[in-house]
Amino acid sequence: MDSEALKKQIAGWEPTTEFVEEGSQYLNAIVSPPQLKALALKLREDEATHFNFMFSLTCVDYPEHMMMVYHLRSLNHKHEMVLKVKIDDRENPVVDTLCDIWRTAEYLEREVYDLFGVKFNNHPDLRRILLDDDWKGYPLRKDYVDPINIVSY
């Protein structure tokens, strides 16, 4: 499927989806947190899309919102896309887990929880993965301060 066909397919499932293609090699589909789980399941299970491989899961901290970023690939259709979730509550971001759809999301979501503080509903084991368990704060957030370790210029 090319970007246009994907766009049509996704718009059929979730008409409110926002699409961006400029400045990216992939089709970007931006949805809201409540729409994520159902759409992700359709993208994985539907014969036409069949995204059976998540090759990246990360998060971006914007001044007003958090953005979850999922890179998806279909190994039999050989097409890729980026699924994004805009989370308006930047202080307490919550989104559904996708680790029951793509198993790899389990560790990657723990990493995002560790460094950005995004909470994942229904995640089986949401603990810090890289930092110490008693670490305060989320170091990859733009407003993170650490007067001892961070030297800023």
Add this chain to the structure above:
Amino acid sequence: MGIDIQQAQKNVPEDFPGQVIPAGNGGNIVVTSFDKIINWSRSNSLWPLTFGTSCCAIEMRQTGAARHDWSRFGFEVARATPRQADMIVIAGTIVNKMAPVLRRLYEQIADPKYVVAMGACAISGGPFFYNSYSVVKGADHIIPVDVYVPGCPPRPEALLYGIMQLQKKIRASSMKDESKSLEEFDKGL
């Protein structure tokens, strides 16, 4: 039957710290000082600990491999346990979580022990000096460092020069010098 002293002297390496005198019965008498002979043997048999935390370790392995071959200087036997090692090449970034591990490894090495800080990260935190919540800004915050090898990462030639400087330092040391304890290092003495 006389003994050819000049012939016997020819078999002694040029940098041997002392005089070898044939005893006449097939044996030799060596005239030297303890400092000289101990430093000579220590500096020419430095076993590094197998320790590398990031990309500098790739260059370190290259230094050990056939082309540059640091075994020419007595560094060939990389040991996987600090109990058998003489020195650490800190090859890579030290993060806050790694710091206590490095400290313990250093403590476990038997005296005399030496440290080479290889690359920008081990010297000062390097590219992670600013705006990093996790990187130690220089391995010398944790353990004393003998030789700093700058570079990002340093070329094998640079590391070889660094370890030769370390050998030079060892040869200039004396048993009479008191070695500093880790407690003194922590106090900044």
